[in-house]
Amino acid sequence: MSHETPGRIPGESENVVVWSGTWVSERLGVELTGDRRLPELLGLALRRNPKRAHLLVSNVLGKHVPQSPGVVWRSGYDLGVRVRQLLGPADAERAVVLGYAETATGLGHSVADGVGSAPYLHSTRRPVPGVAPAGGFEEAHSHATSHLLLPEDPALLAGTGPLVLVDDEFSTGNTVLNTVRDLHSRHPRERYVIVALVDMRSAADQDRFAAFAAEIGARVDLVTLAAGTVRLPDGVLARGQALVAEYEAAAATRGAGTTPAAPAAPAPPVRRVRLGWPDGVPDGGRHGFTPAHRARLDAALPAMAERLADALGLPDGAPGGEGAAAPRLLVLGCEELMYAPLALGVALERHGGAEVRFSTTTRSPVLPVDDPGYAIRTRLVFPAHDAPADGPGDRYAYNVAGAGFDAVVAVVDSAADTPALHAPDGLLAQLAAHIPHVLLAVVPSYVPASRVPVPHVPASHVPAERPSMLPEPLRGPAFSSYAPEEVGWLLQDLSDVELEAPTEEREEAIQHGGAHYAESLPVEYQPSDRYQALFHAALDTSAARIARAVGTVTETVLAERSPRPVLVSLARAGTPVGVLMRRWALHRHGLDLPHYAVSIVRGRGIDANALRWLAAHHDPADVVFVDGWTGKGAITRELAAALQDFPGFDPEIAVLADPGSCVRTYGTREDFLIPSACLNSTVSGLISRTVLRADLVGPDDYHGAKFYRELAGADVSNDFLTAITSHFDDVTALVDADVKELSATDRTPTWAGWAAVERISQEYGIHDVNLVKPGVGETTRVLLRRVPWKILAQRGAGADLDHVRLLAEQRGVPVEEVDDLHYTCVGLIHPKYTRGATGADGKAVANR
Structure with a gap:
């Protein structure tokens, strides 16, 4: 905003007919x-x-009077x-x-x-x-x-x-x-x-x-x-x-209060516009704003204004046609958030195509009187939605209703993008009742790095020097096939590194202690036409069921964990679930939740640098870790142990399905097929399982992963999301009933799954519980990435296991039906692996 903008103060070159005092x-x-x-x-x-x-x-x-x-x-x-x-x-x-x-x-x-x-x-x-x-x-x-x-x-x-x-x-x-x-x-x-x-x-x-x-x-x-x-x-x-x-x-x-009556016609929906606010630039001066921040914001403003203009349908420059009137546009800030919307308003004014005005909401109660000689003509009243600022109560927007605006861009920071903002009596609804077009633009709330105490890390794990700034998250389409706003990957891109190894060699090295499973990748499994057909059939059958579980776990998180959580999925099985939870929150509540994916490795913990980045940009108390399902609970325990050195983060995972009874926050405890488990990268944004190897990942690096761009033709990641999202409206009532029931249920984890795994390992002579993979999801992984010995299936299990039976047939792995199995199925990896135990089709496989 370093360049001067033409403008005039009212009365500077015109006669003031009536003083507003x-x-x-x-x-x-x-x-x-x-x-x-x-x-x-x-x-x-x-x-x-x-x-x-x-x-x-x-x-x-x-503030109170909309002005250029x-x-x-x-x-x-x-x-x-x-x-x-x-x-x-x-x-x-x-x-x-x-x-x-x-x-x-x-x-x-x-x-x-x-x-x-x-x-x-x-x-x-x-x-x-x-x-x-x-x-x-x-x-x-x-x-x-x-x-x-x-x-x-x-x-x-x-x-x-x-x-x-x-x-x-x-x-x-x-x-x-x-x-x-x-x-x-x-x-x-x-x-x-x-x-x-x-x-x-x-x-x-x-x-x-x-x-x-x-x-x-x-x-x-x-x-x-x-x-x-x-x-x-x-x-x-x-x-x-x-x-x-x-x-x-x-x-x-x-009986009309002091707000002008709303039009009889139903208000159009509020549209959300992604600004593309530059990473690391504060939303204002609450924690300080430096000249360097100013330069970065100035450089980004034209592009942000262009996005807003496109969303508003504004032409470049003056409106076309002789005598054509420019649309009247209000850019509305939120209480202390004045400069960011002001900067956007100035940029929109420079863009042209509209008569732009700017004002902000306020907590100050002022009497409105509709008289030309009075400064406050109209008043909108709505509940506070910026809860951390001053608690509950009414907030106000003055001289907005009845001012003839054709559109309004409401600009809030993410801390104020709460359910109250989107409530039936909230600010957005009040605006929509009086202005034909309402856009919402959310500026990310800046969280100073100094707000969180430096986590305690054992001295042996702390490098002599740490970089001053960790890299920003990777996003699609440069990394993954997900849209950039769907997820930010706190990973480093290892796409150009040869990491794949034959499955049999990997299994032998892993079991004999020669390598950790996270040091290499299996070759990506290429499904047959028959298997692909099974995936799509399973998706058609289970989409509504999954949508219900997505809604239930998301509503539980919003009610019990944070009104505006930061979703952090455990890459990669948790990532599709995190995307779906984000979509539910946006669809049902208008909440644009941050979502990131981080790496966690069994036996080696979670990516500490990813946690440091999260702590520097968000309140750790708002972070909710997300995974697809629980098996025996190994990752649940791994996360809890890893977070002991990072105070402020809640170690409890939110999962879609918790058949192992390992967590309190879940969508269901049934063990059923989640179709994202059927495939690997092609249902997970074309991202590989994460990699942690000393020669590739230094002490100041994120864990790594590959982006399989070459598999774009087989990618069904967004098909999977769309199929489930399409059922959100259908399951809303069921979700509300589920959440009500869960709120009255004792959900204390019993770890029944872990006990079942221990019994199975003893019964089948497997003395390493890591070689017992319980549940439909874990069993599918065994068949896709490891060399399984046999599959245990609950007697009478139906279509949920069709893909398991097909994979077992292709791999030459017996399926043994048993009674009283805690899970729908369990995959067993033989502890005495030999190179001769190859699959019937000879194909290499992949994992998470």
């Missing part, structure tokens, strides 16, 4: 005196506030230029800009743009667990008074250069005094610059502030657009409160 002024005698520009910059309204009845409503702030985003940004940018000129180049290079939540977060950021090289931080009312405050203060007259300072870099506020404090209005000076008093006691400095759109202090307030500056021995300068005072008659607070009560009672009597 007339209504309050006439009824309460409130007056503005001072610079001639004050009526252009400010209107008046009344609010429910026990400390101050009137509200100065800025026309150029972009270029005008909003330019107002702050020009103030920043003046600050730079005041300080001089040398001091400007050392300055730090601090803005105030919530109204001045975007203004302060724009001022920092104008200063040029200054890092930016704004106060926040959203506590972030794990981030120690670097300061705090109170804003006495505000609706929400407590401010926190949570910089990612504690040194940001510890320097001696000028501190530039930015607020929308300088009314009494108390807020700035409280801030300076707190910060100066920690880190004294010689110079402060106060920036505001308007300075409305009384003479007494000015004297008090001058005395305070002399007391601390610092120079304090003031930079504003205009100055004046507010004249308040005696008794104005009580009269204002009475006026608010009178009008709100009248609105309640009419």
